[in-house]
Amino acid sequence: MTDRYFENFMSDFVLEKATCVCENALTGSGGDMGIHGAEGGRVGVCAVGAVVANHQGNEQMVDYFLTKFKEINISKDVQSEIIGGKAGYLWACLFLNKNLGHETISSAHTSAIVDEIIENGRKLGEKERCPLMFESNGERYWGVARGLAGIMHVLMHFELKPDERADVKKTIEYMINNRFPSGNYPRNEDMKSDELVYWCHGAPGLALTLVKAAEVFEDKEMIKAAIDAAKVVWTHGLLKKVGICHGISGNAYVFLSIYRITGHVAHLHQAKAFACFLLDRGHKLISEGQMHGGDIPYSLFEGVGGMAYLFLDMTDPVNARFPAYEL
Numbered sequence: 001m002t003d004r005y006f007e008n009f010m011s012d013f014v015l016e017k018a019t020c021v022c023e024n025a026l027t028g029s030g031g032d033m034g035i036h037g038a039e040g041g042r043v044g045v046c047a048v049g050a051v052v053a054n055h056q057g058n059e060q061m062v063d064y065f066l067t068k069f070k071e072i073n074i075s076k077d078v079q080s081e082i083i084g085g086k087a088g089y090l091w092a093c094l095f096l097n098k099n100l101g102h103e104t105i106s107s108a109h110t111s112a113i114v115d116e117i118i119e120n121g122r123k124l125g126e127k128e129r130c131p132l133m134f135e136s137n138g139e140r141y142w143g144v145a146r147g148l149a150g151i152m153h154v155l156m157h158f159e160l161k162p163d164e165r166a167d168v169k170k171t172i173e174y175m176i177n178n179r180f181p182s183g184n185y186p187r188n189e190d191m192k193s194d195e196l197v198y199w200c201h202g203a204p205g206l207a208l209t210l211v212k213a214a215e216v217f218e219d220k221e222m223i224k225a226a227i228d229a230a231k232v233v234w235t236h237g238l239l240k241k242v243g244i245c246h247g248i249s250g251n252a253y254v255f256l257s258i259y260r261i262t263g264h265v266a267h268l269h270q271a272k273a274f275a276c277f278l279l280d281r282g283h284k285l286i287s288e289g290q291m292h293g294g295d296i297p298y299s300l301f302e303g304v305g306g307m308a309y310l311f312l313d314m315t316d317p318v319n320a321r322f323p324a325y326e327l
């Protein structure tokens with residue numbers, strides 16, 4: 001979502017409320033919330049709070065949230081994944097630097113965590129086969145929420161050493177070469193049933209990661225693989241849930257991402273088709289019990305909040321980004 005939205009839609013009242021929600025979440029009276037990250041959501045709350053306060057022009061609150069963010073200690077034992085792990089923390093650092101300025105969070109700080117992730121991945125990886133591999137709660141996931149694709153996605157935003165860059169590329173190629181014949185991607189290294197077409201597990205999340213890989217490595221094979229993943233999303237991705245994590249709204253972002261990198265308007269039409277399906281039939285199908293309104297009904301990731309976010313993004317599709325994943 002672009003700055004334009006803040007200018008056009010966010011009144012001072014809304015920004016003030018949003019700042020209060022973040023402040024309450026931090027002090028514990030408003031419960032937990034936030035984009036992914038370690039420390040039970042504090043990472044996300046501090047990052048969002050700082051950016052909202054910045055849009056409000058409230059320098060004191062920007063300093064407050066940034067100070068709280070910098071106090072968070074990411075211990076070496078924290079997992080590497082995006083949800084609740086070091087990659088999620090690094091994404092929050094990227095989000096702050098994009099919105100508040102380069103080096104708001106220093107590259108010296110982030111590169112130390114990048115190195116820890118690479119070092120951790122090499123312990124479970126196999127140099128010639130798949131150089132980087134990670135475990136989360138005993139499972140070697142491939143998807144973006146807890147596994148390889150998400151960690152690779154975040155790493156590609158940083159300046160990597162040549163050997164690190166080579167390992168990231170080879171790990172992505174390993175996933176492409178070992179995808180299902182259908183074009184979809186396994187949930188994890190050991191489970192080979194081809195069924196999930198979600199952002200969190202399967203082709204949609206991989207497609208977004210492959211678009212980033214195509215930009216970073218300027219590799220046509222990566223674009224081709226991203227388009228292949230989008231084909232899976234088109235044929236199997238009209239899900240029964242509405243959110244962005246494992247619902248239709250999230251899958252629509254795949255087409256917007258492919259449209260951005262290829263410029264082919266057919267992909268924009270695919271995104272519109274998914275969005276129009278939700279707009280025309282979502283409410284009715286949910287009320288009839290044929291679709292699920294979301295495990296957490298108003299949530300951005302699992303509820304109608306994600307659908308609303310998609311509708312807003314469809315007004316400016318070139319600048320649309322999957323929230324809390326694409327920058």
Ligand SMILES: [Zn+2]
Pocket residue numbers: 198199200201245246
């Ligand atoms: Zn999910």
